[in-house]
Amino acid sequence: MAKPILIGISPNAMADDVRLAFRTLLSPWRWQSGPALLTLKQALADYFQATHVFLVNAGRSGLYLSLKALRLKPGDEVLLQAFTCVAVPNAIITAGGKPVFVDTVQNDFNLSVDDLERKISSKTKALIIQHTFGRPDDLTAIVKLCRRHKLTLIEDCAHALGAESQGKKVGSFGDMAVLSFGRDKVISSVFGGALITKNQLLAKAINKEFWRLKFPSLWFIKKQLLHPLIFNLVSPFYFSPHYRFSLGKFMVAVFRLFGLISLPVSRLDKLGKSDLPVQKLPNALASLALNQWRQLGSFNLHRKKLAREYYRGLKPFAVWRRRRPDF
Numbered sequence: 001m002a003k004p005i006l007i008g009i010s011p012n013a014m015a016d017d018v019r020l021a022f023r024t025l026l027s028p029w030r031w032q033s034g035p036a037l038l039t040l041k042q043a044l045a046d047y048f049q050a051t052h053v054f055l056v057n058a059g060r061s062g063l064y065l066s067l068k069a070l071r072l073k074p075g076d077e078v079l080l081q082a083f084t085c086v087a088v089p090n091a092i093i094t095a096g097g098k099p100v101f102v103d104t105v106q107n108d109f110n111l112s113v114d115d116l117e118r119k120i121s122s123k124t125k126a127l128i129i130q131h132t133f134g135r136p137d138d139l140t141a142i143v144k145l146c147r148r149h150k151l152t153l154i155e156d157c158a159h160a161l162g163a164e165s166q167g168k169k170v171g172s173f174g175d176m177a178v179l180s181f182g183r184d185k186v187i188s189s190v191f192g193g194a195l196i197t198k199n200q201l202l203a204k205a206i207n208k209e210f211w212r213l214k215f216p217s218l219w220f221i222k223k224q225l226l227h228p229l230i231f232n233l234v235s236p237f238y239f240s241p242h243y244r245f246s247l248g249k250f251m252v253a254v255f256r257l258f259g260l261i262s263l264p265v266s267r268l269d270k271l272g273k274s275d276l277p278v279q280k281l282p283n284a285l286a287s288l289a290l291n292q293w294r295q296l297g298s299f300n301l302h303r304k305k306l307a308r309e310y311y312r313g314l315k316p317f318a319v320w321r322r323r324r325p326d327f
Helices: 015-024 033-047 059-068 087-094 112-120 139-149 200-208 218-238 245-257 281-292 296-317
Strands: 052-056 077-081 096-102 124-129 152-156 176-182 193-197
Touching: 015 218, 015 281, 033 052, 033 193, 033 281, 052 200, 052 218, 059 087, 059 152, 059 176, 059 193, 059 200, 077 087, 087 096, 096 112, 112 139, 124 139, 139 152, 193 200, 218 245, 218 281, 281 296
Parallel strands: 077 096, 077 124, 124 152, 152 176
Antiparallel strands: 052 193, 176 193
16 A cells, blocks of 8 residues: 655654654754754855855745845736745735746646746846756746846745756756745755845845844744654554545644644635744754755655656656656
């Protein structure tokens, strides 16, 4: 029987993550500030050859800060692809911009460069590209368009940490790049993210917003540290012939009832009214992200293996595909 994917909890969690979360729970004086923040910040700066790294409590917070740095005025448009998470248009709206959706292409669900060119107007200030499922967008054409129209290019690398294009790391092509360390992303700190840039002027504008931010509450941090522990407890009870009625699902419902499991996307998020405040990444969650960061290569090799299995299994039904994916 196939193992279910527990996205609501922590599908990335391994035994070492569980042990680390437990040890960190016992050191509350290091939950908010501590050495893991500096180590993770330096690791990301080295990897992306970025001069400025801002660690935040979620990818959507990084998106918000990137857009605030542009000082959007009412009516200013930000282009994004139509196939995306609700957190992306929410960040645009919260930052004072107007989301304008661009059609996607069948082959990889990234945006259509042809439709992108049609949607650019005198009000367009920025473009967010997504690299859906870790497959890089058409960066040559997109970068050329952004330069021609003087658009700020923001790379949303939530799906694409570790991907490369033209011999460069995805995330190093745009003016800014946003990373997510959510529980269902490439690496996980349950909640977390980063905003990176090499642009000095943008970094200065981001700084003005960033240093006003606070750390999350101790209760919020504690709840995220409990995620890997709860996953470790609940996971064996999902393995039931009657999955819908398994004890594991009942246990998750109870943990949610008592507020011990946070959802990655809330009901308010789905209504366009995010209830997650923009805050700094706490040291406790930085330590979880750092632990998984050190395993990024093996994680992505495993994902490629799974992708090949899906491709082989679905190939007879994938009549829309015209070329083999490059994994």
